[in-house]
Amino acid sequence: MTRWSAGFIGVDWGTTNRRAYLVDPTGRVLDTFEDGCGVLAVPAGGFEAEVRRIVERLGDKPMLLAGMVGSNRGWRDVPYVRCPASLEDLAAGLQWEEPGRAAIIPGLALLDDQRADVMRGEEVQIFGLMAGAQGADRITICHPGTHTKWVRTTADKIESFRTIMTGEMFALLREHSILAPQMTAPVTADKAFLSGVDAGRSGFPLTAELFSARARTILGSLKPEDAASFVSGLLIGSDVLSGLRDGAADEVIVLGRPSLTKLYAAALHHHGVRSRESDGAAAFVAGLVALTEVIG
Amino acid sequence: MTRWSAGFIGVDWGTTNRRAYLVDPTGRVLDTFEDGCGVLAVPAGGFEAEVRRIVERLGDKPMLLAGMVGSNRGWRDVPYVRCPASLEDLAAGLQWEEPGRAAIIPGLALLDDQRADVMRGEEVQIFGLMAGAQGADRITICHPGTHTKWVRTTADKIESFRTIMTGEMFALLREHSILAPQMTAPVTADKAFLSGVDAGRSGFPLTAELFSARARTILGSLKPEDAASFVSGLLIGSDVLSGLRDGAADEVIVLGRPSLTKLYAAALHHHGVRSRESDGAAAFVAGLVALTEVIG
Numbered sequence: 001m002t003r004w005s006a007g008f009i010g011v012d013w014g015t016t017n018r019r020a021y022l023v024d025p026t027g028r029v030l031d032t033f034e035d036g037c038g039v040l041a042v043p044a045g046g047f048e049a050e051v052r053r054i055v056e057r058l059g060d061k062p063m064l065l066a067g068m069v070g071s072n073r074g075w076r077d078v079p080y081v082r083c084p085a086s087l088e089d090l091a092a093g094l095q096w097e098e099p100g101r102a103a104i105i106p107g108l109a110l111l112d113d114q115r116a117d118v119m120r121g122e123e124v125q126i127f128g129l130m131a132g133a134q135g136a137d138r139i140t141i142c143h144p145g146t147h148t149k150w151v152r153t154t155a156d157k158i159e160s161f162r163t164i165m166t167g168e169m170f171a172l173l174r175e176h177s178i179l180a181p182q183m184t185a186p187v188t189a190d191k192a193f194l195s196g197v198d199a200g201r202s203g204f205p206l207t208a209e210l211f212s213a214r215a216r217t218i219l220g221s222l223k224p225e226d227a228a229s230f231v232s233g234l235l236i237g238s239d240v241l242s243g244l245r246d247g248a249a250d251e252v253i254v255l256g257r258p259s260l261t262k263l264y265a266a267a268l269h270h271h272g273v274r275s276r277e278s279d280g281a282a283a284f285v286a287g288l289v290a291l292t293e294v295i296g
Numbered sequence: 297m298t299r300w301s302a303g304f305i306g307v308d309w310g311t312t313n314r315r316a317y318l319v320d321p322t323g324r325v326l327d328t329f330e331d332g333c334g335v336l337a338v339p340a341g342g343f344e345a346e347v348r349r350i351v352e353r354l355g356d357k358p359m360l361l362a363g364m365v366g367s368n369r370g371w372r373d374v375p376y377v378r379c380p381a382s383l384e385d386l387a388a389g390l391q392w393e394e395p396g397r398a399a400i401i402p403g404l405a406l407l408d409d410q411r412a413d414v415m416r417g418e419e420v421q422i423f424g425l426m427a428g429a430q431g432a433d434r435i436t437i438c439h440p441g442t443h444t445k446w447v448r449t450t451a452d453k454i455e456s457f458r459t460i461m462t463g464e465m466f467a468l469l470r471e472h473s474i475l476a477p478q479m480t481a482p483v484t485a486d487k488a489f490l491s492g493v494d495a496g497r498s499g500f501p502l503t504a505e506l507f508s509a510r511a512r513t514i515l516g517s518l519k520p521e522d523a524a525s526f527v528s529g530l531l532i533g534s535d536v537l538s539g540l541r542d543g544a545a546d547e548v549i550v551l552g553r554p555s556l557t558k559l560y561a562a563a564l565h566h567h568g569v570r571s572r573e574s575d576g577a578a579a580f581v582a583g584l585v586a587l588t589e590v591i592g
Contacts, residue, residue: 080515109511109515110511111515111517115508116508116511116512116514116515116517116518117507117508117511118510118511118514118515147507162500162504163504163507163508163511164501164503164504164507165473165474165503165504165506165507166503168473168474169503169506172468172469172472172473173468175472176468176471176472177461177464177468178461178464200501203541204458204538204541205460205496205501205502205534205535205537205538206501206502206503207460207461207462207465207502207531207534207535207538208458208459208460208461208538210461210465211413211443211459211460211461212411212412212413212459214414215405215406215412215413215414215459216412218412218414219376219405219407219412219414221407221412222412235503238501238503239501239503241501242500242501242503242504245499245500
């Protein structure tokens with residue numbers, strides 16, 4: 001019997017959205033909801049009330065909170081755990097806001113002479129995936145999103161990672177740039193997407209290739225309705241090249257929302273790299289279960 | 297005696313600003329003004345009235361208009377002249393809106409199997425610079441701005457060019473991105489700028505290095521007040537690398553606004569490339585004078 005034996009609530013609390021799960025000790029999801037109450041939507045001092053709203057909705061169970069809720073814009077700025085990091089390291093960095101009732105899971109940081117990087121929230125999904133891989137040595141994981149993470153693991157640790165601002169850049173371009181008027185169609189992994197992936201191999205910076213999308217539509221070599229897929233292919237193609245640059249991989253596990261993972265799988269395939277798509281929500285719950293077993 | 301003998305008006309009419317010059321036939325600027333009346337500020341059908349406002353202010357002289365005024369958002373969508381292009385080719389593409397009184401100068405386009413690119417307005421400055429270089433063979437010109445142009449010339453032609461979306465990207469990041477809260481200080485060619493230039497050599501895409509700016513400020517290895525200079529250095533450094541990639545150059549002429557050309561000169565120097573800064577406004581007027589001599 002541990003404090004988790006009667007089930008628990010897990011919350012993936014991001015910048016603009018949050019998703020909460022009521023989980024039984026075996027990892028079965030009994031109830032879940034998602035809403036737009038990301039940390040930016042919560043006023044200062046408002047997190048206790050928001051946590052009570054989750055309890056009212058899913059029941060009075062101990063709660064584990066991951067993501068930006070643990071940042072300087074969230075409930076509390078919980079110190080990052082440094083990589084390489086095991087699940088035990090993550091558990092040791094847990095911050096109990098309401099003793100025994102609500103804890104914030106720390107994010108991970110990487111800092112050496114060469115690089116600095118941070119993540120908050122994805123680490124739970126990655127440990128969940130590792131728990132399912134049962135000690136497989138060295139996995140390369142791509143977690144696409146606003147800030148895509150490329151992660152290298154050893155048998156029991158997140159060894160290192162690199163963030164690529166792919167999703168945010170796509171949103172900036174679609175909403176605010178000179179390309180915005182053309183970028184209205186939904187993105188699909190079609191011919192225009194793959195020609196964007198190819199453009200990402202040119203060796204020229206994204207700022208060069210991005211303007212070419214505008215020039216191509218003006219001069220008629222790119223249909224305006226293909227611009228969004230071309231730009232997505234360009235950004236995701238560069239992202240994938242960059243992720244593979246940190247070390248060759250026989251296979252990449254693309255972990256996240258299926259609508260996104262399929263685009264990354266298409267770009268990887270175009271680069272001749274095998275990939276496997278894995279659902280981020282399931283991995284999040286598996287990561288929480290693994291964490292509760294460590295915390296006890 | 298030509299129609300230009302009593303002087304003329306030249307207008308560099310961009311997307312968000314315009315600058316008009318009253319020029320005597322020798323190229324002396326007798327009067328000038330700049331305002332925020334770019335083409336986006338002119339309602340459909342409103343260009344005749346705006347041209348009359350210029351006449352009221354600078355006098356009733358024949359007028360040459362360059363820039364986005366000749367685009368599909370401007371007074372008329374004037375067809376691009378294809379590269380390689382001479383000043384004679386540009387003159388042949390002139391579009392007289394009011395015969396003998398107001399003509400729009402066409403932009404340049406580049407289109408082959410590999411690339412598509414366009415410019416509107418910079419070509420006048422570049423021909424002005426070439427006129428001053430008196431037939432020098434093969435000049436490499438960098439024209440920094442919202443959409444930086446790297447231009448290669450032969451003795452009398454603009455041979456090819458490449459656009460890099462550097463200024464627009466900087467503005468997108470400073471106004472709308474997760475980096476925006478840090479990017480408040482003015483950009484200077486300081487140590488943070490040069491460390492951004494170095495980061496641009498990493499071989500990783502801009503989307504990777506941009507997130508590192510955020511991670512570095514969070515983890516304390518980049519001061520928040522240095523973020524704008526770092527990001528500017530990163531974008532300009534990548535821009536410069538890309539411009540030099542199209543062909544080695546003993547010297548690059550950086551043509552444009554002095555506040556910008558000095559940043560590019562610093563990045564070029566950091567890459568070990570000699571540069572010379574040249575004022576864009578003076579080159580614009582010189583280009584117009586050269587054009588009037590060809591038109592006759």
